[in-house]
Amino acid sequence: MSTRQQQLWANFSRVHSKIIGVATHNARLLPVSKLKPSTDIQILYDHGIREFGENYVQELTEKSKELPDDIKWHFIGGLQTNKCKDLAKIKNLYYIETIDSLKKIKKLNESRLKTFPNDKIHCLLQINTSSEEQKSGISYTDIDTILEIIEYCNDTSEPKTVTFDGLMTIGSLYESLADSDENKDFKRLVDLKNFIIEKYPNSNCKLSMGMSNDYETAIKMGSDQIRIGTDIFGSRN
Ligand SMILES: *Cc1c(COP(=O)(O)O)cnc(C)c1O
Numbered sequence: 001m002s003t004r005q006q007q008l009w010a011n012f013s014r015v016h017s018k019i020i021g022v023a024t025h026n027a028r029l030l031p032v033s034k035l036k037p038s039t040d041i042q043i044l045y046d047h048g049i050r051e052f053g054e055n056y057v058q059e060l061t062e063k064s065k066e067l068p069d070d071i072k073w074h075f076i077g078g079l080q081t082n083k084c085k086d087l088a089k090i091k092n093l094y095y096i097e098t099i100d101s102l103k104k105i106k107k108l109n110e111s112r113l114k115t116f117p118n119d120k121i122h123c124l125l126q127i128n129t130s131s132e133e134q135k136s137g138i139s140y141t142d143i144d145t146i147l148e149i150i151e152y153c154n155d156t157s158e159p160k161t162v163t164f165d166g167l168m169t170i171g172s173l174y175e176s177l178a179d180s181d182e183n184k185d186f187k188r189l190v191d192l193k194n195f196i197i198e199k200y201p202n203s204n205c206k207l208s209m210g211m212s213n214d215y216e217t218a219i220k221m222g223s224d225q226i227r228i229g230t231d232i233f234g235s236r237n
Pocket residue numbers: 032034055076077170211212213227228229230231
């Protein structure tokens with residue numbers, strides 16, 4: 001094995017063991033490979049990993065062409081309406097975790113109907129739980145927008161290529177560095193999930209929360225998926 005192979009697998013295994021150590025439920029470890037070369041992704045792929053997170057539409061498009069087509073891609077970057085069309089062209093796009101408006105999910109649905117109408121895209125709503133101005137996402141207090149998008153997904157009167165699968169958040173740095181077992185931003189996401197489940201008991205509502213700085217707390221608080229870049233691939237500079 002090359003040094004890079006050893007390093008990446010050791011990093012992945014270390015994070016994975018920590019998850020196993022604290023989780024009482026199944027949680028997915030999603031490697032976030034933005035700005036890292038396809039060769040890094042291929043190394044983890046060769047170890048059996050099939051899901052990866054990417055942030056930039058152009059970069060994801062290129063990587064999806066050069067890497068095996070059984071990779072299930074997660075788009076976790078800022079979503080722009082005019083990029084929905086390009087995203088819809090990526091056949092094995094599995095999740096979009098950054099839906100923040102009805103307009104964008106409608107655009108995505110429309111575009112996907114023209115490209116791969118039988119391949120559904122799982123959608124998570126990005127929620128701004130920290131109220132930081134620079135963070136994107138729907139404010140956790142904007143219940144109307146959140147319910148409007150869920151109802152759009154649930155409405156089967158027109159063809160749908162998008163499904164509502166849950167919520168995603170990026171916790172504030174302040175909360176992730178606080179020496180506490182409870183992260184207030186994650187708590188807000190958990191509360192929102194409970195509210196949604198109560199309103200739509202049949203709804204699937206997974207939580208994508210936790211990154212390199214705060215994933216152990218996130219798992220303890222019930223996260224279904226953590227998104228790890230730095231702790232697996234190293235810093236991005
Ligand atoms: C970059 C990124 C990550 C990974 O962050 P690390 O701190 O490097 O683990 C996770 N989620 C999102 C939305 C990101 O943009």
